[in-house]
Amino acid sequence: MVKELIIDATPGGATIALLQDKQLVELHKEQISNNYAVGDIYLGKIKKIMPGLNAAFVDVGYEKDAFLHYLDLGPQVLSLLKLSKQVRGGSYQSKLLDNFKLEEEINKGGKISEVLTKNQLIPVQIAKEPISTKGPRLSSDLSIAGRYVILVPFSETISISKKIKSNTERTRLRKIIESIKPKNFGVIIRTVSEGKGVTELQQDLIDLISKWESFITRLPSTEPAKKILGEIDRTSTILRDLLNPDFQNIYVNDSSIFEEVRTYVHQISPDLESIVKMHKHKEPIFEHYGIDKQIKGAFGKTVNLAGGAYLVIEHTEALHVIDVNSGNRTANKENQETNAFQVNKEAAKEIARQLRLRDMGGIVVIDFIDMHKPNNRKDLFDYLKEEMALDRAKHTILPPSKFGLVQITRQRVRPEMNIVTSEVCPTCNGTGTIRPTILLLDDIENNFNFILTEQNEKNITLCVHPYIEAYIKKGIYNRQMKWFFKYNQWIKVTSNPSYQITEFHFLSSKGEEIKL
Structure with a gap:
């Protein structure tokens, strides 16, 4: 099993993705202002x-x-x-x-x-x-x-x-x-x-005795x-608990965090120091390694499986319910039991991943597809236990009930990772109508007047859809050049393929979005 750690650092903190064989299995968000972390x-x-x-x-x-x-x-x-x-x-x-x-x-x-x-x-x-x-x-x-x-x-x-x-x-x-x-x-x-x-x-x-001495000194x-004594940051915690020879790469997009991670890896496992690498590509680190796409596909109410089956995940205050559906997967009526067993095994593997990925805790009830043979029910239970063995959180799995339900209790020590994957259309803001596209550049220039003249921002970046970027940069005396002469400063223009055609955002010199 090949493990990789991808660290996306931003001014507000860092998002840490753990990949196993290129598949996202854990996602952690570490806020700079996050007090009350486990271990503090x-x-x-x-x-x-x-x-x-x-x-x-x-x-x-x-x-x-x-x-x-x-x-x-x-x-x-x-x-x-x-x-x-x-x-x-x-x-x-x-x-x-x-x-x-x-x-x-x-x-x-x-x-x-x-x-x-x-x-x-x-x-x-x-x-x-x-x-x-x-x-x-x-x-x-x-x-x-x-x-x-x-x-x-x-x-x-x-x-x-x-x-x-x-x-x-x-x-x-x-x-x-x-x-x-x-x-x-x-x-x-x-x-x-x-x-x-x-x-x-x-x-x-x-090292631990030194931390205890710090505790006594500060008390x-x-x-x-x-706070008397703080736990190490989430990145170092993951490395401390998981780092082993299976790790092949740790990619970081920030030079200061790169040095911290490399120093920490050198302390705990010097022979693995060379796996810490700086991300030098122009595109964002999560986009480059396909993590953004995996996040969009893995979070949400419905999770599709490779064979055509899918999971429906519902959250309530007291528990989580996961329903396994065979979808458009077809099979012989005579072979229905085998088909149900294969779908259930595929679902069990994805469910074990989803529990880690979302850090779901408390009671989880899984409604697998009904199977009539006791051996198949036992094999499914054993397979689910094998897949859950990789989970570091304490958990208990009960055998399938006579209704085919499997109950899991899983320790929860942090808020559940919840990422909203459905988006309000940034072009129409959910109204179903958009402004005339002919006015797009007028809107952009009106915002330039406000940001550059009234807010006196310097070195800003305009981020747009790739088509709009190409239009702005087309020709020698293009829109970007006109803006340079008009505002007496060069305005950097970049693109993001996930933007809608008329969507645009402004970034400050620190890379933070300028709220309008």
Whole structure:
């Protein structure tokens, strides 16, 4: 399986596309202003204790208070509260936990009012980003994730990924971590640690300890409801969790992000540094690699499959429903069962991709085409589990019910990726009528007068349909040249094949669209 990462950087953030064998399987949007990312640690202030919910509402600076349930406090929350109070009070000077006396673990069946009080300060970690009308979901069971291991304070436990099957390898990894981990810190050994040596594991652990020391250093001066320690950006998170020899290319269209990604890849996997490449083509990076087209085809209510079948995806507040339809696919009546099985397998593969691509969470109900043979139903269930094995989100799949429905629960920690693929006609704005095309250049020039004269913009770009670009640039003394003499500055003209014939936009010198 060949994996590629395409990073489209813009002034407002970056869009990250993960391709497997040239097919888009994950899409992430990272906003520069995106606080409250999963893994960020804040100094929360308890606003309200809710005994009925056995939970607390916590102020972390978001417009709505965040939610902290008793079960998310973690067994060593009393140690965390004690350390936080001592560090902020100045009575605990060490940055590690060598001299720290751990408190007793809390009772799993206890009450939150026994642990927390109103206006109390507590370090909390974002477990789920704000979704819909809900604020962030929090945990005070802190952890700091690295490439090979995860550091867990106030613990001595060493856990190993269940995906590492070899007992010899599990024993080897455990002995390595036991010899290098600091006191009062637990460690979770990740799947990618398999086969790694002492040097790589130790360096990863040193980096995580350095982050913990930063947390301790910033804790005394951090104001309530402010961030103490931020998770690395989404691009680096994806690389940290996914990067392996299967990756062939990482393309970036921004020089500063290119250097950041190359440096990060060099740190975590020096032998893969050469796969990071700068996009130097004139056309936009997503258009060049066919991602824009895949996005338009993959999002929306109806998703077409290669064999003529299609999926209908409906979203409700409580769950997602996916209906599998055979479409215009024809088959012998005698061979109906085989045909249904083939369509269902094709649909199962696409559904597993859609769940990752849209990051759909909660309950997902799939209505497959009815099959009568128990063996076919079992084979379909096993095939769906195989395809879902590539999904990093925690999920549970139930066998088909007697009605042919398959139910999936999938962990959701971020808002669902939702891209509107239907477009309001930019030419008529949905009215069904357009301005006379003969007035198009007059409209453009009227906007020039406003942008260049009144707003005093410099180095603007006019983006139009390719036909209009050709018309503007036709001849030696063309429209572009006339504009140069009229406005005393050169106006760059570019084209975009996705534009309607009379659609046009103006871009500033920074590449941002000028709103009119």
